[in-house]
Amino acid sequence: xxxxxxxxxxxxxxxxxxxxxxxxxTGIPVFYTDIDWNILxxxxxxxxxxxxxxxxxxxxxxxxxxxxxxxxxxxLKTTQFLENFFLIRIxxxxxxxxxxxxxxxxxxxIDEFSVYSLFTANGSINxxxxxxxxxxxxxxxxxxYKKLVSAGMLLYYLVYNKKLDSAAVIxxxxxxxxxDIWNKTSSTMSEIRQYQLFHHTPMYEKRLAQCIRExxxxxxxxxxxxxxxxxxxxxxxxxxxxxxxxxxxSVTIAARAAIEGGLDSELAFxxxxxxxxxxxxxxxxxxxxxxxxxxxxxxxxRVHRLKSMNYSNTIIKCRDYITNHIYENITxxxxxxxxxxxxxxxxxxxxxxxxxxxxxxxxxxxxxEAKRLLSSTNNSILDICVSLNFTDQSYFTKIFKKVTGxxxxxxxxxxx
Numbered sequence: 001x002x003x004x005x006x007x008x009x010x011x012x013x014x015x016x017x018x019x020x021x022x023x024x025x026t027g028i029p030v031f032y033t034d035i036d037w038n039i040l041x042x043x044x045x046x047x048x049x050x051x052x053x054x055x056x057x058x059x060x061x062x063x064x065x066x067x068x069x070x071x072x073x074x075x076l077k078t079t080q081f082l083e084n085f086f087l088i089r090i091x092x093x094x095x096x097x098x099x100x101x102x103x104x105x106x107x108x109x110i111d112e113f114s115v116y117s118l119f120t121a122n123g124s125i126n127x128x129x130x131x132x133x134x135x136x137x138x139x140x141x142x143x144x145y146k147k148l149v150s151a152g153m154l155l156y157y158l159v160y161n162k163k164l165d166s167a168a169v170i171x172x173x174x175x176x177x178x179x180d181i182w183n184k185t186s187s188t189m190s191e192i193r194q195y196q197l198f199h200h201t202p203m204y205e206k207r208l209a210q211c212i213r214e215x216x217x218x219x220x221x222x223x224x225x226x227x228x229x230x231x232x233x234x235x236x237x238x239x240x241x242x243x244x245x246x247x248x249x250s251v252t253i254a255a256r257a258a259i260e261g262g263l264d265s266e267l268a269f270x271x272x273x274x275x276x277x278x279x280x281x282x283x284x285x286x287x288x289x290x291x292x293x294x295x296x297x298x299x300x301x302r303v304h305r306l307k308s309m310n311y312s313n314t315i316i317k318c319r320d321y322i323t324n325h326i327y328e329n330i331t332x333x334x335x336x337x338x339x340x341x342x343x344x345x346x347x348x349x350x351x352x353x354x355x356x357x358x359x360x361x362x363x364x365x366x367x368x369e370a371k372r373l374l375s376s377t378n379n380s381i382l383d384i385c386v387s388l389n390f391t392d393q394s395y396f397t398k399i400f401k402k403v404t405g406x407x408x409x410x411x412x413x414x415x416x
Contacts, residue, residue, distance in 0.1 A: 015090070018158045019043055019100065026151050027141040031101045035069075037061050040098070045139070050083070050104070051132040060101055063087075069096040073164055074152030076173045078284040082106065082239050083140070086152040088159060102155060105143045107239040107285055114237050145243070145285050167221055167293060174290030208296075209257035215304030217297055224293070243288045247279045250292060254299045261303035264320040271299070314339055315353045318346065322362055326369050329389045330362055366390070367403040374408060375415040381408045 019030040023043035031042040037057045044056075053059055063077045064087045075087040085103030089096055112134050143151065146166075153164045211220035236242040255272040259265045275295045282288055311319070321338055322330055335358065336343040350358050366388045373384045382393050390396035400408050 015098075015100070015159070016041060018155070022102070022151075022155050022158065026143070028102050028105050028143065028151060030155075031056060031060075033057065033060065033099045033101065035096055035098060037065070037099070049136075050081070051129060051136055056101075060085075060087075060099070064099070064101070070094065072162075073169050073172050074149075074156050076148065076152065076286045078240075078286060079104075080283075082110070082285075084143070084145075084148055084285070086148065088152070088156055090159070100155065100159070102151070105141045105148060106137070107143070107145055107148075108242065109142050110137050110239070111237060145289050149289075166225060170286070170289050170293055173286045205253060209253055209260075212254055212257035212296065212300045212303060213261040215261055215300055215302075215307045217300050217304065220296060220300050224296070240283070240285060240288075243285050244279050244282075247288055247292055247295075248276055251275050251295055254296055258299040258303050262306045262316055263299070263303055264323060266320075266324050267302075268299070271302075311353055312349070314341060314346070315350055318350060318358075319354075319361070322358075322365055326362075326365055327387055327389065332358055363399050364403055367400050370396075370400060370408065371404070371411060374412045381412075384408070 015032060019032055019041070020043050022028070023030045023045070027045075029042065029044035031044065032040050034040060037060045039055075039057060042056075049056060050059070059079070063079065063085060064075065067075050067087060067089075069089065070091055071089050077085050077087070079085070083104035084107060085101055085105075088100040088102075090098040090100065115130075115134050115137050149166055149169055153166065153169060156162065156164060207223055208220070211217075211223055236245055251272050255268040258268045275291070279288060279291055282291065306316070317339060318335055321335065332343050332347060336346045339346060347358060350361070354361060356364070370384050370388060373379055373387075374381075379387075381396075385393045385396040388396070390399070397407055400406075400411070404411060406414075
């Protein structure tokens with residue numbers, strides 16, 4: 001149930017008090033608007049108006065007008081000029097009655113040269129505008145993204161008396177991140193097989209890596225929610241570039257921790273490459289924060305799934321070798337030689353732990369690779385058959401149908 005009924009003078013006085021108190025506590029400008037974005041009151045300080053725009057209302061429309069009228073979390077947005085804002089809709093009995101907009105703020109301070117570079121990249125500005133912009137940016141509060149999320153949650157709690165989860169807020173602010181990292185990874189993995197930091201206490205990083213290495217998602221999320229000593233490093237003067245660089249550092253740590261947890265190294269490094277390529281396409285700090293959470297949980301869950309299978313090190317290495325050499329003609333004697341065990345021992349151990357023979361597993365993995373090639377390339381079925389070392393196309397079709405229930409041609413049609 002909402003804390004305020006938001007009618008008459010009670011609404012105005014309570015919301016004004018909340019907004020004023022929030023601004024005085026955080027230094028973040030706060031605006032209250034009607035549903036058409038007309039500003040009814042604000043606590044904005046001296047430098048809350050970008051000198052290149054006529055009014056904040058125009059910016060609010062551009063940032064938030066497509067946002068659902070009824071939302072149950074703070075919506076965070078970053079402008080092309082790296083200003084951060086968040087929106088809280090005021091809802092009374094399922095009716096949208098107004099908006100609280102907090103901002104602008106910066107994730108990190110920006111020097112004079114960076115201000116000029118930022119605006120020159122987005123259009124020409126004259127000398128008078130440059131001076132005004134430098135003063136504007138110097139006056140903006142600097143609030144790290146995690147603290148900004150917490151500030152949004154605090155203001156939301158003051159209005160609605162409802163607790164939010166920080167991880168959920170970050171995740172909800174990234175609808176564009178419903179990406180299929182695995183499909184991108186699979187495509188790169190096919191080519192690979194075919195052609196063969198932070199300024200904080202080291203303990204934070206060690207515990208993060210430990211969570212991934214153990215495959216413990218709950219422990220990971222609990223660790224991420226905790227505050228930690230120190231701040232992330234500044235690897236670039238551009239805030240967006242800085243967050244991308246920090247993400248790259250983090251994905252490197254995550255990939256190596258996952259390998260130590262048993263994940264195949266080629267898969268871990270290819271996943272890492274895919275995440276790095278994707279983060280380079282993002283243009284908002286909030287999206288990077290969401291991808292960061294997705295990336296860490298992805299590596300952690302993959303390790304968890306692997307550990308839940310309870311395979312011995314010998315069988316893990318055997319499976320990994322088969323997966324990474326799937327385009328070759330793999331034999332039992334070859335595997336036993338690589339693993340330095342007898343053929344009989346390996347054959348019996350594999351069947352006991354995996355539940356199928358090595359030959360059946362190789363066939364299954366080759367079919368899985370064929371499925372990826374059929375759906376992601378224009379290679380002919382004959383070419384795929386030959387590349388995966390099947391004796392002939394007829395045999396390939398027979399094995400493919402045995403594993404999937406349909407022919408390669410039928411499968412390709414289902415993916416069109």
